Amino acid sequence: MEQYVIRGGNPLVGEVEIGGAKNAALAILTAATMTDETVLIENLPDVSDINVLLEAIAEIGATVDRIDRHTVRINAATIGDLSVDYEYIKKIRASYYLLGALLGKYKRAEVPLPGGCNIGSRPIDQHLKGFRALGAEVSIRHGAIVASAADLHGSHIFLDMVSVGATINIMMAASMARGNTTIENAAKEPHVVDVANFLNSMGANIKGAGTDVIRIKGVDTLHGTSYAVVPDMIEAGTYMFAAAATKGDVLIKNVIPKHLEATTAKLEEIGCDVEEFDDSIRVSASKRLGRTHVKTQPYPGYPTDMQPQIAVTLALANGTSIVTESIFENRFKYADELARMGACIKVEGNTAIIDGVEKFTGAEVSAPDLRAGAALVIAGLAAEGVTVVDDIVYILRGYEDFDGKLRGLGAEIERVNNAKDIQKFRLRA
Numbered sequence: 001m002e003q004y005v006i007r008g009g010n011p012l013v014g015e016v017e018i019g020g021a022k023n024a025a026l027a028i029l030t031a032a033t034m035t036d037e038t039v040l041i042e043n044l045p046d047v048s049d050i051n052v053l054l055e056a057i058a059e060i061g062a063t064v065d066r067i068d069r070h071t072v073r074i075n076a077a078t079i080g081d082l083s084v085d086y087e088y089i090k091k092i093r094a095s096y097y098l099l100g101a102l103l104g105k106y107k108r109a110e111v112p113l114p115g116g117c118n119i120g121s122r123p124i125d126q127h128l129k130g131f132r133a134l135g136a137e138v139s140i141r142h143g144a145i146v147a148s149a150a151d152l153h154g155s156h157i158f159l160d161m162v163s164v165g166a167t168i169n170i171m172m173a174a175s176m177a178r179g180n181t182t183i184e185n186a187a188k189e190p191h192v193v194d195v196a197n198f199l200n201s202m203g204a205n206i207k208g209a210g211t212d213v214i215r216i217k218g219v220d221t222l223h224g225t226s227y228a229v230v231p232d233m234i235e236a237g238t239y240m241f242a243a244a245a246t247k248g249d250v251l252i253k254n255v256i257p258k259h260l261e262a263t264t265a266k267l268e269e270i271g272c273d274v275e276e277f278d279d280s281i282r283v284s285a286s287k288r289l290g291r292t293h294v295k296t297q298p299y300p301g302y303p304t305d306m307q308p309q310i311a312v313t314l315a316l317a318n319g320t321s322i323v324t325e326s327i328f329e330n331r332f333k334y335a336d337e338l339a340r341m342g343a344c345i346k347v348e349g350n351t352a353i354i355d356g357v358e359k360f361t362g363a364e365v366s367a368p369d370l371r372a373g374a375a376l377v378i379a380g381l382a383a384e385g386v387t388v389v390d391d392i393v394y395i396l397r398g399y400e401d402f403d404g405k406l407r408g409l410g411a412e413i414e415r416v417n418n419a420k421d422i423q424k425f426r427l428r429a
C-alpha cells in the first residue's frame with residue numbers, strides 16, 4: 001500500500017497547473033465509442049480512473065492509442081464485445097457511462113453494476129428509468145445491467161432528483177435515438193456541458209446543456225472529432241483550499257474561474273483574498289481564517305466533491321462552522337481521521353459541527369475515499385510535524401502527480417510504500 005508522508009507547516013507558495021476534469025473525461029471517453037471514425041481527445045488527466053476506463057474500452061475491442069500522457073486516439077470501429085468485464089468496472093463509478101454509449105450506438109450493452117467511492121448508497125434507478133423511457137428493456141442479471149432495444153426512440157424524461165450520471169447517460173443514449181428527447185430537472189455541472197459539447201462536435205444535436213432542460217434531436221450516426229477536456233474544477237478547488245489552509249499564496253493556472261464561483265465565495269467569506277484572471281485564479285491568506293456555514297448542492301451550488309476540503313480548512317478557522325452534506329449520506333468518514341490530528345468535529349446525521357482549533361499536529365491517518373483523502377493531505381500540509389496518509393490509492397483515482405505539484409509549491413511531501421522510507425523521511429532535518 002502506498003502512502004504520502006508530509007512534513008507540514010510550510011505555506012504553499014507559487015504556481016500550479018490544473019489538468020483536464022476527470023469526471024468530464026470519463027464520460028467523453030465512453031462517448032468516443034459511439035462512432036466508427038477516429039476521435040482524438042486532449043487534456044486527459046493521467047489518473048487511475050482514466051487509465052482503468054481506457055483498458056476497459058480496449059478490452060471490448062476498440063483501438064486505443066495513448067499518444068502522450070494527456071492525449072489519446074480512439075477508434076471504436078473494431079468493438080466486438082458489448083459485455084464489459086467486472087474486473088475493470090468494480091474499480092470505477094463512471095463505467096456506467098458505457099451503458100448509455102453502447103446502448104445508443106449498438107442498441108445493446110451489458111455492464112456490471114459500478115464501483116467508485118463509497119460515500120453512501122448510490123442507486124442508478126434514474127439512469128435505468130431514462131433508458132426504459134427511450135424504449136430499452138433493462139434487467140439486472142448476475143450483477144450486471146443488461147440493456148437492449150430493437151430501436152431507441154425519443155422521450156420526455158423528468159428526473160426525480162438532479163443526477164450528473166443519469167443526465168449524461170441519458171443524453172448519450174438519446175443522441176442516437178430516433179426523434180426528440182427532453183430531459184427535465186437535468187444536472188447543470190460544467191462536465192455535463194463538456195460532454196454535450198463533445199457529442200455535438202461528433203454531430204449530435206443537443207441544446208440546453210447547462211440549464212435544467214436539455215433537448216436532444218437523435219441522429220443516425222456520429223463522426224470523428226478532436227476535443228480538449230475542460231479544466232478540472234475539483235482539482236483546482238482542492239489547491240485553492242490547500243493555499244487557504246496553509247496561509248499560502250498560490251496562482252492556480254488553466255482554470256475557468258466561473259466554474260469555481262461557489263468555492264471562491266466561501267473562501268472570500270472566511271477571509272481569503274481571491275483574484276480572478278482570464279484562465280487562472282490566485283488564492284492567498286495571511287491571517288487566521290474565519291468560520292462559515294456551507295451546504296453541498298448540485299451546480300451552481302457548493303459541490304459535494306469539495307466538502308471535505310472546506311471542512312478541513314474550517315477545522316483550523318476561528319469559531320464554529322456547520323457543514324451540511326445534502327448529496328451523499330456517508331461523506332464524513334474523514335472526521336475521525338481528522339480528530340486524530342487534533343480537529344474538533346462532531347458529525348450528526350448529514351451535518352458536521354466544527355469548532356476550529358489553532359493547529360493540527362501530524363498523525364497517521366487513512367484516506368477513506370478520493371476527496372476525503374485529498375483533504376487529509378491538506379490537513380497534513382497545515383499540521384505541525386509529520387503526517388502519514390495511508391490508502392492513497394483513492395487519491396490516485398483523481399489527482400495527477402499530487403505530490404509533485406505540491407512539492408512545486410514548496411510542500412515537503414513524498415510518495416512512499418514502506419515503513420523504512422517513512423522513517424527516513426521522519427529523520428530528515
Ligand SMILES: CC(=O)N[C@H]1[C@@H](OP(=O)(O)OP(=O)(O)OC[C@H]2O[C@@H](n3ccc(=O)[nH]c3=O)[C@H](O)[C@@H]2O)O[C@H](CO)[C@@H](O)[C@@H]1O
Nearest residue numbers: 023093094121122123124125126127162163164165166327
Ligand atoms: C464519476 C462522476 O462524475 N462522479 C460524480 C457524480 O457522481 P454520480 O453521477 O454518481 O452522482 P449523481 O449526481 O448521480 O448523484 C446525486 C444524488 O442522486 C442520487 N441518485 C443518483 C442517480 C440515480 O439514479 N438515483 C439516485 O438516487 C445519488 O444517490 C445522490 O444522492 O456526481 C456527483 C455529484 O456531483 C459527484 O460527487 C461525483 O464525483
Ligand SMILES: C=C(OP(=O)(O)O)C(=O)O
Nearest residue numbers: 093094116117305370371
Ligand atoms: C466521488 C467521486 O468520484 P466517483 O463518483 O467516481 O466515485 C469524485 O470524483 O469525487
